[in-house]
Amino acid sequence: MTNQHQEPLSAMLDDELTNNELTQALDSIKDNQQSVQTFGRYALIGDVLRKEQELVSDDSFANSIQAAIADIELPMVDQLETENVASIAKHPKWYQRASQKVVQLSEHKLLKGSAQFAIAASVALVAVVGVSNMNPGQDKITSPVLNPVPLVQGLSPVSLSSDSFKEKPTANQVTQSRINALMADHNQQLRATDDKEELEKEDKKIEQ
Amino acid sequence: MRILFLLITCFVYSTSAAATGTATATASTKVVAPESEQLQSKEQQVQSEPQPQSEAQPQQATTPNGEKINAAYWLKKLQEALTKSNFEAGIVTLKGEKTESYQWTHGFKVNDDGTEVEIERVSPLIGNGITAIRKNQTLSFFESxxxxxxxxxxxxxxxxxxIFYKDFGDLVDSYQFVLVSKSQIAGRSAQLIRVESVTKEAYNFWVWIDVISGLPLRMAYIDEQGEVVEQVLMTHLSYLTEPNEEINKLFEIQLPQVANTAIAMNQQTNNWQLEYTPNGFELLKSDRHHVSINREVADYYLFSDGLxxxxxxxxxPIESFNSPLVLKDGGTSFVMVHADGFDVTVVGMLPTETAFKIAKSVKSK
Structure with a gap:
């Protein structure tokens, strides 16, 4: 592939093509997988530069993008509907947008504006990345897929005793802080009150 | 010569179960005046070993009126030992799955002006918990x-x-005292007294009293099923006839002044009606205060049955828990319930059922 070949792609993403040129560009890449990949990468790079998407700097991430794009066909859209796909796929808007754009891409109709097309492509990419990153064994995880921060592990809520917490795993922060506060207060009250009571008794004895 | 008597530590490892007789009973009573009776107490100790045949004689002699007074005799002895002897002990408390250990020191020292100073210290052996030091009526807490x-x-x-420092007679209405057999704890002869809740609304309390010193060797809270829910064990005991170095050191420590500020208390907490109170429990105080730590306002009631x-x-009300929330830490129950427009929490050394009943009975007036 020459640089010349890639220029229209780059220009398209930068919204610098006329309608005619755009049609040509789309035609030129329609049967070329490598061009499609390049287009995807350009779109991603553009997004990252514009800070529209968080960059995950991981080799496996890039690999997974390429792998995913190689496979990108209509069946991918069907897969979005399967149960194994986590929350992003279930999100109606994501699904709608992703499938719509992917269909558009595959039919390479003329779009209203190339900028829109760029966004559409990036959206599809994000969706694809999200889906392809999900291992079938992890389908129980329901955290937002777009969140690049891994699930915090090794931290668990503090409880009065591990036994009681096993029974009540639903206690949240507010409840927990109230429980701790009341336990501490109870002990404090005991300490102060007993002594007061006893002193009063002693006082009475002295009075007698 | 005098050095010989400075520190007499009683470790009577009785080789037979019948090692305690008249000698031990008298030995423990003379703790009150250790100075004058050092010689005698030394003799008594020597004597106590070759005299294993006189089992359980003093007990019947001192308390001829039956079981209840017998128990009272031992509890009285316990009380005297706690307040009038010099000792150093290791304590382990077992609460749920938690274990805590303490060193417990108690003693007397005479001031230059002739007044007696009672010194007591409880400090955790592990971790940085609260160390408490008491001199007469000044009680100080040290925390990192x-x-x-x-x-x-x-x-x-x-x-x-x-209750160990008060009148056990206060408990007579809600508990019955049962004198049970003697047993061995850490090689020492111990008399078990069972303090049993009459209505079963509270835990039973068992205490094993050292026959020689009168100090508690083991204490346990027992639920209705007979399970130990929480217990305190004495792991070692040094019974002293004179204050030891540690007590002397504590005597030198200057404690901070007692804070003179009366804690501001709002006394108007008659908004609630507590319809159920277990047998023997009385209101000690009620107020409205900010709970320490999270500063939430609470109407507060403290009840006690003496024990x-x-x-x-x-x-x-907070929405973040499912009523009723029932937790347990050793013998301490924690029950939090949603009531009509407010949350009620009961915390205390009670069986969970009783705590729940109390929480459910709170109504707004």
């Missing part, structure tokens, strides 16, 4: 990263129930 402070108090109550206490908190 916090200013030490003092309050007025006549005893450190960490693992020892308050154990429980707190009742009435607070604004």
């Amino acid at each position: 990263n916090k200013e030490p402070y003092s309050i007025s108090g006549v005893s450190i109550r960490n693992f020892i129930p308050a 154990v206490e429980y707190s009742v908190y009435v607070q604004r």
Whole structure:
């Protein structure tokens, strides 16, 4: 592939093509997988530069993008509907947008504006990345897929005793802080009150 | 010569179960005046070993009127030992799955002006918990990263129930006292006294009293099924006829002044009606205060039957828990329920069923 070949792609993403040129560009890449990949990468790079998407700097991430794009066909859209796909796929808007754009891409109709097309492509990419990153064994995880921060592990809520917490795993922060506060207060009250009571008794004895 | 008597530590490892007789009973009573009777106490100790045949004689002699007075005799002895002897002990408390250990020191020292100073200290062996030091009626708490402070108090109550320093007669209405057999704890002969809840609303309390010193060797809270829910064990005991170095050191320590500020208390907490109170429990105090730590306002009630206490908190409702929330830590129950527009929490050394019943009975007036 020459640089010349890639220029229209780059220009398209930068919204610098006329309608005619755009049609040509789309035609030129329609049967070329490598061009499609390049287009995807350009779109991603553009997004990252514009800070529209968080960059995950991981080799496996890039690999997974390429792998995913190689496979990108209509069946991918069907897969979005399967149960194994986590929350992003279930999100109606994501699904709608992703499938719509992917269909558009595959039919390479003329779009209203190339900028829109760029966004559409990036959206599809994000969706694809999200889906392809999900291992079938992890389908129980329901955290937002777009969140690049891994699930915090090794931290668990503090409880009065591990036994009681096993029974009540639903206690949240507010409840927990109230429980701790009341336990501490109870002990404090005991300490102060007993002594007061006893002193009063002693006082009475002295009075007698 | 005098050095010989400075520190007599009683480790009577009785080789036979019948090692305690008249000698031991008298030995423990003379703790009150250790100075004058050092010689005698030394003799008694020597004697106590070759005299294993006189089992259980003094007990019947001192208390001819039956079981209840027998138990009272031992409890009286316990009380005297706790307040009038010099000793150093290791304590382990077993609460749920938690284990805590303490060193417990108690003794007397005579001031230059002839007044007697009672010294007591309870300090955790592991971790940085609160160390409590008491001199007569000044009770100070030392905690890492916090200013030490003092309050007025006549005893450190960490693992020892308050009643040990009061009149056991207060418990007669709600508990019955049963004198049970003697047994061996850490090689020492121990008399078991069972303090049993009459109505079963509270835990039973068992205490094993050292026959020689009168100190508690083991204490346990027992639920209705006979399970130990929480217990305190004495792991070692040094019974002293004179204050040892540690006590002398404590005597030199200057405790912070007792804070003179009366805690501001709002007394108007008659908004709630507590329809159920277990047998023998009485209201000690009620107020409205900010709960320490999270500063939530609570209407507060403290009840006690002399042996154990429980707190009742009435607070604004929070939606974040499923009523009833029932937790347990050793013998301490924690029950939080949603009531009509408010949350009720009961915390205390009670069976969970009783705590739940109390929480459910709180109504707004």
